[in-house]
Amino acid sequence: MKVLFLSENYYNDEYANITGSIYQSYLIAKFLSQKGFKIMYVSLSKIPRSFKENDNFEVYLIKEKNNVFLSFFEVLKFIRNLEFDLVYTRGRSYLLFIAFLTKKPYIFNSNAQEGLRKFKHISKLFYSKRNFFKKILLFIPFLILDFLVQIGIKNSHLIIVQNEFQRNEAKKIWKRDAIIIPNLQFRVKNYPKKSEKIVIWIGQITKWKNPQLFIEIAQKLKKYKFLMIGYGDLNLIEGYEKIENLKFLGKLKNEEINKILEKSWIILNTSEGESEGIPNVIIQAMMRGNVPICLNDDFSILEKYKIGFKVKNLNEMIEKIILLFENENLFFDYSKRAFEFSNNYFDYERNGNLYYQYFLEIFSKNS
Known part of the structure; x- marks a missing residue:
C-alpha cells in the first residue's frame, strides 16, 4: 500500500x-x-x-x-x-x-x-x-x-x-x-537511578506554554534545582540568569534530553488551558521515572492511574513539588508507576x- x-x-x-x-x-x-x-x-x-x-x-x-x-x-x-x-x-x-x-x-x-x-x-x-x-x-x-x-x-x-x-x-x-x-515512544528497559532532586521544564518558549510560571516557581523554591530546556522567545524568561538555582540549557538533542531526564525527578507542564494532547516531553519524562505536575490538564491519565498531578495554579504546583521532594516514599511510588505505565501504554x-x-x-x- x-x-x-x-x-x-x-x-x-x-x-x-x-x-x-x-x-x-x-x-x-x-x-x-x-x-x-x-x-x-x-x-x-x-x-x-x-x-x-x-x-x-x-x-x-x-x-x-x-x-x-x-x-x-x-x-x-x-x-x-x-x-x-x-x-x-x-x-x-x-x-x-x-x-x-x-x-x-x-x-x-x-x-x-x-x-x-x-x-x-x-x-x-x-x-x-x-x-x-x-x-x-x-x-x-x-x-x-x-x-x-x-x-x-x-x-x-x-x-x-x-x-x-x-x-x-x-x-x-x-x-x-x-x-x-x-x-x-521507544521503551526504556530499566528504571533509572534518581541521583539528584531536579525539577525540569522542556518546550518551545512561547506565551501559551507559559514559561514565566516556571521562572516564578524557581524563584520561590530556592532550595531546589531547576533546569529549563527549550528555544523561542527568550524575552518571556527575561531575568532567568539572576536565579542561582535555575539553569537554562537552551535547545538540546533528544539524546541529551533523555540523559537529563534519567536524573531528574519532576517535570512541569505550565501550558495554559486544555490545549495540548499528551506532550511528547511528558511521555519521555515518565518513561524515565519523572512525575508530571501539569496545569489544568491531566490528559485523562495522570490522576486516573496515579502517575502525576493536575493543579489549578502556581501555589498548588509549589505544594506538589514540596510534597514529592519531602516525602521520598510517595515520590518513588508515583515515579515507578509512571515508569511502568508509560513504557507499556506508549x-x-x-x-x-x-x-x-x-x-x-x-x-x-x-x-
Missing part, C-alpha cells in the same frame, strides 16, 4: 520548527515503512529537496511560502504527480482539506485537546492580544481556514485521537466514533501495530 503523509514540517529537517506532533508523524511513517508500506512524506521547508529515509520511505520537502494559502496551492500542485492509496495528516491545518480534495480515503489524527472543536482559529483570534484592526483584517482568512479544516474533519474516513477526552469531543461535536491510539511497537491495523482496515474498506 502507498500512503501519502501530509505534514507542515519534517522531523529531520534542520530548518524546521519541530513539535511533538511532527515527531509523532515521523515515527508513525517510519514504523509503517518498516512494515512494508510505501511512504511518501510531503512537507514544507525553507530548502526544497527530496531524499529517502529507507527503501520504503521517500521524503519530499517543497518550498515553504510566505502564507498559508500560497503553501496550500504549492502542496496541492506537487501531490498531483504522486500515486497513492491512502492519506494521513495529523493536527488541524489546511492539509486536511487537501486530503479531502485527493478523493482518496484519508485519516485525520487529532493532536490536541481542542483539536476537534469548531471555529478554533476564529476563537483564538478573538481571545488573542492582537489589536482590534488586526483582528478585523485576519477575520476572513481565519474563517476560511476554519471552514476548510471542518470540511476535512467531517469527511475523513477515520478519526484517531490520543485520549478519552478527545474521543468524547469527536462524539459530541462530530457524532463520530474515534479510535484512541496513544503516542509512540510503546512504539504496540501502538505502531495499532496504526498498521487501522490503515489496512480503512484501505480494504475503500478499495
